[in-house]
Amino acid sequence: xxxxxxxxxxxxxxxxxxxxxxxxxxxxxxxxxxxxxxxxxxxxxxxxxxxxxxxxxxxxxxxxxxxxxxxxxxxxxxxxxxxxxxxxxxxxxxxxxxxxxxxxxxxxxxxxxxxxxxxxxxxxxxxxxxxxxxxxxxxxxxxxxxxxxxxxxxxxxxxxxxxxxxxxxxxxxxxxxxxxxxxxxxxxxxxxxxxxxxxxxxxxxxxxxxxxxxxxxxxxxxxxxxxxxxxxxxxxxxxxxxxxxxxxxxxxxxx
Amino acid sequence: xxxxxxxxxxxxxxxxxxxxxxxxxxxxxxxxxxxxxxxxxxxxxxxxxxxxxxxxxxxxxxxxxxxxxxxxxxxxxxxxxxxxxxxxxxxxxxxxxxxxxxxxxxxxxxxxxxxxxxxxxxxxxxxx
Ligand code: SF4
Ligand code: SF4
Numbered sequence: 001x002x003x004x005x006x007x008x009x010x011x012x013x014x015x016x017x018x019x020x021x022x023x024x025x026x027x028x029x030x031x032x033x034x035x036x037x038x039x040x041x042x043x044x045x046x047x048x049x050x051x052x053x054x055x056x057x058x059x060x061x062x063x064x065x066x067x068x069x070x071x072x073x074x075x076x077x078x079x080x081x082x083x084x085x086x087x088x089x090x091x092x093x094x095x096x097x098x099x100x101x102x103x104x105x106x107x108x109x110x111x112x113x114x115x116x117x118x119x120x121x122x123x124x125x126x127x128x129x130x131x132x133x134x135x136x137x138x139x140x141x142x143x144x145x146x147x148x149x150x151x152x153x154x155x156x157x158x159x160x161x162x163x164x165x166x167x168x169x170x171x172x173x174x175x176x177x178x179x180x181x182x183x184x185x186x187x188x189x190x191x192x193x194x195x196x197x198x199x200x201x202x203x204x205x206x207x208x209x210x211x212x213x214x215x216x217x218x219x220x221x222x223x224x225x226x227x228x229x230x231x232x233x234x235x236x237x238x239x240x241x242x243x244x245x246x247x248x249x250x251x252x253x254x255x
Numbered sequence: 256x257x258x259x260x261x262x263x264x265x266x267x268x269x270x271x272x273x274x275x276x277x278x279x280x281x282x283x284x285x286x287x288x289x290x291x292x293x294x295x296x297x298x299x300x301x302x303x304x305x306x307x308x309x310x311x312x313x314x315x316x317x318x319x320x321x322x323x324x325x326x327x328x329x330x331x332x333x334x335x336x337x338x339x340x341x342x343x344x345x346x347x348x349x350x351x352x353x354x355x356x357x358x359x360x361x362x363x364x365x366x367x368x369x370x371x372x373x374x375x376x377x378x379x380x381x382x383x
Pocket of ligand 2: 128129130131132133134144148149150151152153154155156189190
């Protein structure tokens with residue numbers, strides 16, 4: 001076969017085009033792979049979760065909120081636009097908008113539900129974080145590495161539960177009593193519940209669970225069939241917040 | 256060239272002025288002083304040797320941070336086999352509780368402003 005000058009240039013051009021397109025194709029095919037693997041349910045030995053028994057929750061009690069916000073140096077900023085919260089209450093209807101109707105009974109209508117980060121199995125916040133400041137640990141805790149957070153707030157847009165707060169201002173002046181053993185946050189980072197990972201490391205249960213006198217909160221490993229939490233889940237009917245979104249929330253509610 | 260004297264005198268004054276910081280320190284005897292650190296702890300040694308800590312404490316702290324936050328591994332085994340809890344607030348600051356007379360002395364000297372203290376809490380009474 002004889003190649004003239006024009007033919008040679010055509011083939012060469014096509015080759016260069018191929019090299020230029022390859023990285024794009026690589027990226028696209030990787031995205032597909034990541035999606036597929038996120039859906040696969042792998043066998044893990046540990047999956048931390050919590051059960052909130054709303055029937056035991058006494059109206060007006062804020063023990064869990066005080067305990068959590070106290071040990072974690074969560075500032076108390078009254079202005080709702082700047083407010084920071086790790087664990088908070090919201091009316092049943094707002095917390096479970098897809099499981100609500102006009103005739104809700106059992107004292108649930110309008111009564112407050114305890115809310116916190118759901119430490120989702122398939123967390124949308126982790127997907128969108130461009131710096132991997134938000135990541136999921138092997139035991140299921142959705143953690144934040146505040147050192148890496150650039151404050152882009154993608155995660156806040158992605159979380160369907162409003163579990164995240166942004167530090168619009170320096171939080172320190174709003175912390176009544178600083179716990180010196182736990183860092184505060186700084187202006188410009190997002191923060192949220194960490195399932196008390198610093199306490200778990202010392203063998204303690206989460207501060208909210210410890211503080212609840214009414215046994216409304218239980219915490220444990222749901223992959224362990226004989227655990228207390230699995231017993232509670234076996235013997236009670238439980239619901240989760242917005243399960244249809246596919247985030248796989250791991251806070252279970254007895255209503 | 257009648258202005259030669261004035262030009263030379265002006266140049267000399269100019270040179271004196273721009274080298275002022277150098278000769279001022281030489282005359283004042285303050286040239287090349289080293290910052291003096293106060294150690295308030297009873298302990299004889301830091302987690303690693305002083306030489307190592309002086310040169311590498313920032314890398315060490317970065318490694319500690321990544322290990323604790325991202326891998327949930329919290330125990331550091333030093334070269335001499337001793338084990339430590341990897342924590343700035345709960346290990347380092349237990350001995351170096353005098354941030355103003357320890358950390359800040361060198362950091363100010365070399366003009367660096369580490370962001371650690373934006374979040375990690377400085378022990379009471381040692382703020383600057
Ligand atoms: S509740 Fe929100 S912040 Fe928590 S893991 Fe799920 S998506 Fe992320
Ligand atoms: S605000 Fe921070 S944690 Fe949230 S997505 Fe951006 S970098 Fe990640």
